[in-house]
Amino acid sequence: MMTPSSNYSSAEAARCIVNDQMRPFTILYILIFIIGLPGSLLSVWTFIRSPRAKLHQSSSVYLLNLLAADLLLLLALPFKILKDVGTAPWSFMVFHCQASAVTVYISLYASIAFLAFIITDRYLQDCHTLRSLRLQEVGFARLLSVVVWLLLLLIMVPNMVLPIQEVQEHQYLSCSSLKKGISLHWHALTVFLNTALFLNASAAVFISSGLAVKRLLRSRKDPKLQMDARRALRSVAAVALAYILSFVPYHVVRTPYTLAQTKVITDCETKRQLFLGKESTLLLSVLHLCFDPLLFFYLSSPFRQTLRGMLPCSREPTGGESDEPAAQEMMQPTTREDDV
Template identity: 30%
Template sequence: MDINPETVTPLSLSGNIDFNDSCNLPLNTDTLGLTYIYSLAFSLGLPCNLLSLWGLYQLGRSGGGGCQLVYILNLLLSDLLQLLTLPLWILYLQGAHRWPYGRPACEFVGYVFYVNVYASVVFLCIIALDRCLAIVHPLSSRGVRTVRVAAVLGVAVWTLTFLFCLGGLLPSVFDAERLLCLEQYPVSLRYAHFKIRSLVNYTSARIGVTLHHSPSVSDQGRHKITGILIVITVIFIVVFGPYHLVGGYRFVSLLLTDDPCELERSIFLCYRLCYGLTSLNTLLDPLFYIFLCHDARLELRRSLTPCLGQGHTAPKQVRLSLRGNPDQSDSV
């Protein structure tokens, strides 16, 4: 059988596809779409997250929030760190996919971006499970639903996420020859395996959150759990769903195809736009989890009334209720 050398993808000794094959992809086709997405996420997400942090700070000062406050703070922290990388990605796109800041900056910014994407997914799941425990098992779960446990769990999530992403993004995400940052065409086999593992973990977490329910819950409790799951589902489907579906197809197919460059060309624009959509979680998280939280809104409004030139504050009984029942303040 004759073998056409142009269709053979050379492999290095480490099992990576040779990076010298650029696949001749039309890299400029994603510039307009991703620039709009990143600009929208940054311009709206940054003030929303900062305002949300201020509201949570005021809620914590009043004695409310409980362990839910810790989880949401971690979620907003991951959103803010991800937001701070977006201006550099916009400049990278406007510079025709050429990273001018060197390898260390590329590796650091790319690592921060990915760590916070996956940390966001984990904290979304934890927030949903915490709310379900508070409603389904309010008494038996008190031992694990404490601020100390939440703080330890937050540290564990960050540590495991750092290690998980470290194994996938190293030894490098920078192509010194073409100055590509966090882009490989065709992708390395090692990175493809990493993305497939992250897809499996994402799907498992999503299914676990959806199936967490109890038939013994009252109608009011069931409505609260349903609302929480709807919020989680909207974020996962709208923001993370397209990227994981298209990415799953891409990385699995790359392990099976004999012509990876043809596959990369056919899916490039769709994959890149879905990849960009994941940054919109930085905009949706504060809208869903802070502005839909009744007592957080009250505290935020009370703290901003002097700035707005209004002399009244939140009713005294509201502030007392926040001190007396921490779990009440973080219900959605």
């Protein structure tokens, strides 16, 4: 009696299609790509134009690596969009499952790590102890960035090269259906390791945010210290909020969805709901692509100065211009942001 039931469950799982409702997600991914591409390219151009000396800071190192993760996501996102449409050639969909889908997750977890470093760095900027100064050295930031990229490649690249099984061609390809044996086990291990990375990054985010709040509470008796503490808390809280909204919902759904991928959960309706939950929260994670340029502007003074210098309306008059406009300007109150 057990064998027929098991065979029936396997056959039912094989016929279960979970990704036949991707049209709304595809439209949203296209919008994210259209909005995120100009912002990321402008960010690249602005950082290129920024003076090299001003970028030799630990925060700039982390921001540049976050930008690199965004560019990696921009390269992989069109492949995901075309695959989710369901009309791409079979070989293209298989390529997405083996390569570009893995690239999406490399970018995702690189963004998680570097956002956590940025939040920690923002807190350390107000702690003038010897230990905090060492943690903010450019060499240490570069070493930490290299370690993150190497670790992610070590975890994720085997998913690209491990053997996959042949499946019958059909319109809605589920990437997990290509995996078997060691490929499926490594995929589950990858999810576990990436979740561990997320939990460690989240611990750094919450500790830094908590210490920033604690510093604000301690400085209530000193107006000057309280002003500095409020400014530090605002910058930490802004990035921490973006981090939580982007990545926490996805990881709440990720573990049960992995159980469905590894066939621990076999009920088709449950698998469909978990897949839709995963795609919805993954969309939130990818959405950070649109807001990261604002983060660069808010957190990097070289970025702000260079971007303002590139805008005609914010350029200062040169010495060769007539003194009359300058004299007229001096007679009027100035409210430009550069003078604040």
